[in-house]
Amino acid sequence: MSVVLFLRDRCHEPQPPKRLMRHRSFLLISALGLAACQSDVPETAQTDTATAAAAETSPATAGTEQPVRVNMINVQGQPVGTATLTDAGQGVEFLLQLENMPGGTHGVHVHQNGVCAPPFESAGPHFNPTGKQHGTENPQGPHAGDLPNITIGESGRLDTAFVDTKLTLQPGQPNSLLKEGGTSLMIHAYADDYKTDPSGNSGGRIACGVISQPQGQQP
Numbered sequence: 001m002s003v004v005l006f007l008r009d010r011c012h013e014p015q016p017p018k019r020l021m022r023h024r025s026f027l028l029i030s031a032l033g034l035a036a037c038q039s040d041v042p043e044t045a046q047t048d049t050a051t052a053a054a055a056e057t058s059p060a061t062a063g064t065e066q067p068v069r070v071n072m073i074n075v076q077g078q079p080v081g082t083a084t085l086t087d088a089g090q091g092v093e094f095l096l097q098l099e100n101m102p103g104g105t106h107g108v109h110v111h112q113n114g115v116c117a118p119p120f121e122s123a124g125p126h127f128n129p130t131g132k133q134h135g136t137e138n139p140q141g142p143h144a145g146d147l148p149n150i151t152i153g154e155s156g157r158l159d160t161a162f163v164d165t166k167l168t169l170q171p172g173q174p175n176s177l178l179k180e181g182g183t184s185l186m187i188h189a190y191a192d193d194y195k196t197d198p199s200g201n202s203g204g205r206i207a208c209g210v211i212s213q214p215q216g217q218q219p
Contacts, residue, residue: 068169068178070185070209072098075118080207081158083185085177091165092177094185096150098158098207106152107192107202110145110167114182116208123184123208125198129174135195142166144175145183146200149191171213182212 070083081098096108112124126134127145135141144166152158171178189203 066214068211068214070211072185072187072207072209073116073118074100074207075120075205077118083209085169085211087169088163091163092167092169093161093163094147095161096158098152098187099156101152101156101158101187101207102189103152103154103156105149105191106206107188107190107200108147108150109143109186109188109192109199109202110147110177110211111184111186111208112145114184114210114212116184116210118208120184120186120205120208123186123205127177127183133197134200135193135197137194138197141195141197146192146194150187177211178213182210185209185211 068085070085072080072082074080078100080100081096084095084097086093086095110127112127113122115122115124126143128143130144132143133140134143134146136146146166147164148162150158150160166175168176169178170176177183185208186205187207188199189206190201192200192202194200
């Protein structure tokens with residue numbers, strides 16, 4: 001850098017008196033200095049600009065610029081909190097912030113359809129693009145939509161987070177939660193046993209929220 005700055009200064013030095021211009025050695029040094037001023041610095045600036053532009057248009061982060069907010073409702077259609085889904089690089093992070101929920105341990109799954117009309121049968125079966133059986137403890141499982149159980153205390157409130165590596169928020173991928181028509185996040189009445197097909201004996205559907213592309217990022 002110090003060399004470049006030195007050469008720039010030489011480019012703007014006052015012209016020497018005419019009587020010195022006869023010296024060939026001085027002419028040679030001046031020519032070299034001017035040539036350096038007209039080459040390296042502009043090329044470096046252009047390279048940096050091109051690199052920055054490429055980074056800004058990289059497709060790796062397309063469709064994941066903002067979290068996906070899921071509004072959860074119970075079978076009476078009343079709000080019971082939210083889930084915030086964020087691209088975790090390798091998978092999806094789920095942040096659940098629930099209230100007015102029954103206490104106990106509950107199964108949580110992603111379902112096939114982005115519809116949550118009570119009693120939530122419209123959400124369809126578990127999200128299962130690979131055609132496997134249910135359960136992380138099932139040798140022939142799991143579904144992509146099989147998530148860990150949650151435990152809610154007597155207050156009916158819960159604030160918890162986990163990452164699931166079977167899923168993505170990248171549109172166009174077979175395991176994307178943001179597929180055409182969306183998907184849904186479902187909370188069940190009982191704990192998932194992680195092995196019984198098709199839903200781990202987790203009981204009825206007690207809360208549901210639609211997972212869809214955030215507004216402003218529609219493909």
